[in-house]
Amino acid sequence: MKKKRITLKDIAKExxxxxxxxxxxxxxxxxxxxxxxxxxxxYAKELQYKSNQSPFTYEKQKNTKTIGVIIPNMLNHFFTKxxxxxxxxxxxxxxxxxxxISNESRDKEVTAMELLKNSNLDGVILSxxxxxxxxxxxxHFQNTxxxxxxxxxxxxxxxxxxxxxxxxxxxxGAFNAANYFIKTGCQNIAIVSNIHLLSVxxxxxxxxxxxxxxxxxxxxxxxxxxxxEFNDIDTLLKILLDSKKVDAILCLEExxxxxxxxxxxxxxxxxxxxxxIIGFTNGVLPRHVTxxxxxxSQHSTYLGEAAAKILIDKIxxxxxxxxxxxxxxKTNLIERDSTKRL
Amino acid sequence: MKKKRITLKDIAKExxxxxxxxxxxxxxxxxxxxxxxxxxxxYAKELQYKSNQSPFTYEKQKNTKTIGVIIPNMLNHFFTKxxxxxxxxxxxxxxxxxxxISNESRDKEVTAMELLKNSNLDGVILSxxxxxxxxxxxxHFQNTxxxxxxxxxxxxxxxxxxxxxxxxxxxxGAFNAANYFIKTGCQNIAIVSNIHLLSVxxxxxxxxxxxxxxxxxxxxxxxxxxxxEFNDIDTLLKILLDSKKVDAILCLEExxxxxxxxxxxxxxxxxxxxxxIIGFTNGVLPRHVTxxxxxxSQHSTYLGEAAAKILIDKIxxxxxxxxxxxxxxKTNLIERDSTKRL
Numbered sequence: 223m224k225k226k227r228i229t230l231k232d233i234a235k236e237x238x239x240x241x242x243x244x245x246x247x248x249x250x251x252x253x254x255x256x257x258x259x260x261x262x263x264x265y266a267k268e269l270q271y272k273s274n275q276s277p278f279t280y281e282k283q284k285n286t287k288t289i290g291v292i293i294p295n296m297l298n299h300f301f302t303k304x305x306x307x308x309x310x311x312x313x314x315x316x317x318x319x320x321x322x323i324s325n326e327s328r329d330k331e332v333t334a335m336e337l338l339k340n341s342n343l344d345g346v347i348l349s350x351x352x353x354x355x356x357x358x359x360x361x362h363f364q365n366t367x368x369x370x371x372x373x374x375x376x377x378x379x380x381x382x383x384x385x386x387x388x389x390x391x392x393x394x395g396a397f398n399a400a401n402y403f404i405k406t407g408c409q410n411i412a413i414v415s416n417i418h419l420l421s422v423x424x425x426x427x428x429x430x431x432x433x434x435x436x437x438x439x440x441x442x443x444x445x446x447x448x449x450x451e452f453n454d455i456d457t458l459l460k461i462l463l464d465s466k467k468v469d470a471i472l473c474l475e476e477x478x479x480x481x482x483x484x485x486x487x488x489x490x491x492x493x494x495x496x497x498x499i500i501g502f503t504n505g506v507l508p509r510h511v512t513x514x515x516x517x518x519s520q521h522s523t524y525l526g527e528a529a530a531k532i533l534i535d536k537i538x539x540x541x542x543x544x545x546x547x548x549x550x551x552k553t554n555l556i557e558r559d560s561t562k563r564l
Numbered sequence: 565m566k567k568k569r570i571t572l573k574d575i576a577k578e579x580x581x582x583x584x585x586x587x588x589x590x591x592x593x594x595x596x597x598x599x600x601x602x603x604x605x606x607y608a609k610e611l612q613y614k615s616n617q618s619p620f621t622y623e624k625q626k627n628t629k630t631i632g633v634i635i636p637n638m639l640n641h642f643f644t645k646x647x648x649x650x651x652x653x654x655x656x657x658x659x660x661x662x663x664x665i666s667n668e669s670r671d672k673e674v675t676a677m678e679l680l681k682n683s684n685l686d687g688v689i690l691s692x693x694x695x696x697x698x699x700x701x702x703x704h705f706q707n708t709x710x711x712x713x714x715x716x717x718x719x720x721x722x723x724x725x726x727x728x729x730x731x732x733x734x735x736x737g738a739f740n741a742a743n744y745f746i747k748t749g750c751q752n753i754a755i756v757s758n759i760h761l762l763s764v765x766x767x768x769x770x771x772x773x774x775x776x777x778x779x780x781x782x783x784x785x786x787x788x789x790x791x792x793e794f795n796d797i798d799t800l801l802k803i804l805l806d807s808k809k810v811d812a813i814l815c816l817e818e819x820x821x822x823x824x825x826x827x828x829x830x831x832x833x834x835x836x837x838x839x840x841i842i843g844f845t846n847g848v849l850p851r852h853v854t855x856x857x858x859x860x861s862q863h864s865t866y867l868g869e870a871a872a873k874i875l876i877d878k879i880x881x882x883x884x885x886x887x888x889x890x891x892x893x894k895t896n897l898i899e900r901d902s903t904k905r906l
């Protein structure tokens with residue numbers, strides 16, 4: 223029989239705790255009780271657990287010319303476009319890229335970070351998993367930074383970690399979209415969010431509300447649709463359209479915009495004559511459906527380029543003092559056929 | 565000034581050769597002359613070139629529970645769906661995934677393979693870059709296999725490397741599509757290929773020709789459009805539609821199917837009454853455009869799952885004798901509104 227290398231997962235199983243807890247214990251995190259820590263550390267030592275890059279011995283090599291990327295998923299057009307921007311700059315500057323997908327799971331993100339550090343990388347570009355944003359547990363990022371590996375966060379960020387950040391002006395993007403509805407005569411403006419757990423989803427909802435308040439429109443909670451894994455967008459939309467008067471719908475990302483368009487047309491409404499629709503994320507779909515959907519463009523490729531530039535600049539020009547940049551990318555509204563003309 | 569680590573690229577620049585040549589020289593490849601090899605090896609030694617994982621000293625650790633993936637690009641819906649299938653199985657089996665994108669470049673693929681081996685991975689799932697298929701230089705794959713790291717090739721494969729493979733029955737897929745045109749009364753069937761340099765593109769063209777030959781239709785080279793970086797699909801389509809009678813067009817992947825539909829409609833033809841269209845790759849776009857495009861589905865997610873299963877099985881069950889599997893995934897035709905009914 224082959225001797226299997228013991229993994230974080232094996233240890234987690236042994237103690238009936240999560241992989242993240244094991245990782246934290248081995249990282250000597252303050253969040254874990256001393257008793258648990260010493261138990262797990264002792265066990266790991268005994269079974270000769272070897273982290274791919276043990277946090278105790280991690281020594282950063284400089285200029286390996288490798289950059290790691292962790293993104294939440296690969297089917298999201300926003301992230302694939304961000305990735306194209308990163309790729310472009312990284313290639314131009316002679317760096318290599320190595321990528322892990324967290325699939326919105328914090329445990330996977332923790333493992334990905336370990337795997338990437340294994341490649342002795344110079345820095346990490348990161349958009350965090352939904353679960354990480356919900357649990358607000360950012361230890362694995364802080365540890366990485368403490369080990370001397372710079373991180374730049376994109377799109378989904380937290381104030382709890384000091385690092386470089388590139389974000390989209392989400393609040394303003396949603397404000398402008400809702401305002402566009404108001405200016406073109408819409409009065410009953412609904413919003414569909416399947417990302418209300420994310421920082422960006424919260425900011426977009428705020429922007430929508432601000433536009434309504436500034437126009438002296440009431441905020442009607444029945445017009446705010448929060449879609450999650452426990453309910454279905456089509457069902458919620460049907461209930462909304464059957465129960466409320468709606469003449470505009472703001473969708474907070476691409477897929478929900480497509481679903482909304484299909485449902486509105488299916489229910490016999492004309493777009494934009496009866497109901498106007500605006501979506502977020504300027505992928506290929508909103509451009510190719512009929513009618514083409516007016517979209518808040520987040521300039522995702524440009525965002526990726528900006529993040530890669532800031533990170534490489536940090537890697538190549540070490541300063542005595544540390545300063546962090548937060549770059550905010552403006553959005554703009556691409557007018558197509560799903561909204562009335564101004 | 566910091567001392568920079570010397571890279572393959574630096575060495576390549578010094579000798580005015582490609583990164584691949586340097587890699588081959590350091591790998592002691594038979595393809596490189598002894599003189600060049602010793603020159604490059606000496607230089608590398610002198611400047612203390614340290615491969616992330618030097619090929620001379622590479623020792624595979626077993627069961628690190630990490631699998632590497634190299635795919636040609638991230639914007640292609642086929643590969644993102646394959647990736648989702650890989651992800652699913654890999655997660656189920658408790659493995660981690662680390663990904664590199666070759667961007668269709670052989671040099672990037674060589675570097676990616678080095679980077680991945682750095683993570684002491686158990687195996688690699690690979691769809692090769694277009695440039696690798698054109699140059700027919702597979703040394704980096706053979707070296708990896710020789711070092712004891714199993715590779716499974718998906719979709720784009722070569723007979724020159726003995727390893728596990730999962731492929732799509734591309735010839736049959738195109739045959740069935742062309743045959744469907746013939747059965748619905750089409751007589752002047754064109755084909756649009758922007759992947760004629762890839763093995764899969766060649767097989768699909770063969771399937772198209774076989775269907776025509778079996779129906780006693782002539783093969784007209786003017787109906788075979790080969791699109792590449794030196795010409796533009798819209799221009800070629802315009803010339804085709806203006807100069808030839810066409811009542812069906814088979815498009816060998818998703819983007820060209822969308823472009824073809826748009827151009828045919830723009831030229832005032834009705835789809836499918838005047839011209840029928842079939843595309844390859846069952847992504848979201850063909851489903852959502854108007855009219856929805858009839859598509860050859862390659863079951864890409866299933867393909868990814870199959871590849872991950874075969875590789876993990878190989879990793880976990882080492883045999884005394886080595887045998888290689890080639891799994892062929894059947895295609896099927898998803899009938900939508902861009903073709904006449906049978």
